[in-house]
Amino acid sequence: MRGSLSTSDLAARIAGCEDKETAIAVLAGIIADSGATYGFLYNFNYGVKSAAERWTPLFSTFPAEISSYYSVMRCATEDPYMRAALSSTAPVRFLDVEDGLEPCGAISGLFALLRANGLADGLAMHVSDKPGRLTYFCLAFDHAIEDMSEFERRRIQACAEMFMHYAGDLLEPESARELSPKEREVVACLARGESNKEIARRLGLSISTVNTLVNRSFAKLGVNNRTEAAIAACRTGLSLVA
Structure with missing residues (x-):
């Protein structure tokens, strides 16, 4: 520069x-x-x-x-x-x-x-x-x-x-970094080790919608994989109990 x-x-x-x-x-x-x-x-x-x-x-x-x-x-x-x-x-x-x-x-x-x-x-x-x-x-x-x-x-x-x-x-505005209720559900499923297909079945969503929710949750949490997402969610107070 x-x-x-x-x-x-x-x-x-x-x-x-x-x-x-x-x-x-x-x-x-x-x-x-x-x-x-x-x-x-x-x-x-x-x-x-x-x-x-x-x-x-x-x-x-x-x-x-x-x-x-x-x-x-x-x-x-x-x-x-x-x-x-x-x-x-x-x-x-x-x-x-x-x-x-x-x-x-x-x-x-x-x-x-x-x-x-x-x-x-x-x-x-x-x-x-x-x-x-x-x-x-x-x-x-x-x-x-x-x-x-x-x-x-x-x-x-x-x-x-x-x-x-x-x-x-x-x-980012604070609201943009907060997980939506549906994103919280998805992250909780990820923490239990469920695949995107299993999450789609459990929540009654399409695979493409689950993929979008996973990517959006990763971005908001600042993580790159499921393990990091579960850890970050716990640190921010998200309950992962089914």
Whole structure:
């Protein structure tokens, strides 16, 4: 990245995150160190349609008029930057996405609003750091970034991935981290050693629904497997007694 923050320094700062305030400070540092003017982070756990209906980024430094327009005009359903980022393993550049594009009315208005606020280019990328969690990270610049190397772009993405893996949970609303009643039932079944098929049979759910509930529970608990889920659930006070 263009600033002075190294990945080792970033790791140390992330390790020191204890609450939302310190996590936001670290994320703001990543954005500033990239040379970006604005940035935002959005959790796409529940899909694009849901994002359009309740557009509320986990973190954003974009001007209020841009954020308001994006929400009111439901730009998430058509946003070409976001669509390109979610389908690419590497960060995508705004101007590359816009090249040859014929945007709809809402997106044309978004482009005009970005330019009116002095934004000339940007980077969009997705981060999938945990099962069930998909995050969209976007940076906007007041200058063209054709001189930014592929290595530098991927380094920014790696920093975002590092941040989300170790501190992303701190930005989530408390309600988003709490297990729903159905998720609690699923985790209790997992702790008893039941397979997804057995859980589906016990709870009268489809396999796909159980898979979704398992992934969502893992993401909320910050775990990677069934054993870790059972331990984490016990630590947070979830009764695993049948």
